[in-house]
Amino acid sequence: MKYFIAHLLSGDARQYHSGLTRELALKYRVIPLHDRIPPHITIKPPFETDESGIKEVERVLRSFAGNERSTPLVIDGFGRFGFRTVYMDVYKGAEAVSLVRRLIHALNTNIAWMPAYPLEGNKLHASVARFLNRKQFRRIWRELRVLRPRFESTLDTIVILKKEEGVWKVMTSIPLRGEASGWVSVGQMYRERVAG
DSSP states (O other), X not given: OEXXXXXXXXXXXXXXXXXHXXXXXXXXXXXXXXXXXXXXXXXXXXXXXXXXXXXXXXXXXXXXXXXXXXXEEEEEEEEEETTTEEEEEEOOOHHHHHHHHHHHHHHHHHOTTOOOOTTTTSSOEEEEEOSOOHHHHHHHHHHHTTOOOEEEEEEOEEEEEEEETTEEEEEEEEEOOTTSOOOOOHHHHHHHHHHO
16 A cells, blocks of 8 residues: 655645645646645655554654654745646745654664655645646746745644545544653553543
């Protein structure tokens, strides 16, 4: 199965992203991202593994989240990767970049089979149009490059998304907690209630 790790956009940023991807799909006949994937910032690009592999990923993410606090996140304007992808740009704040790099390092060093990519974590972004040809890119970029949407948010959760029938769906959402991991099983809650 295919998975990837991300942070989901929320609030006004999520609404803006959803509306924009819908508008771009209709206006420029590009892939309708809003129908295929929730608005997000990619942390770890797609990888393939089996059920035991994804459990290992979850274990590492839970451990990481238990020791990390949320950090400010600012989305400001647009950027592009060549002519193939246009994205909402994430301000390269030291705290957010450091958090993402630590997370990628934790995954790459604790999971032997995890693929490592040379530039992962260097450019946080939320894609709004992908797999463009040059003509689509020129038209979209002319429209978006003058806009300056700005959203202040918090990088407070990590999600694992799973590809099912061509659509990416949230499989697991893990909050960053700092002093506590945020994960309590039903059995543990019951034992604590009985003991208390």
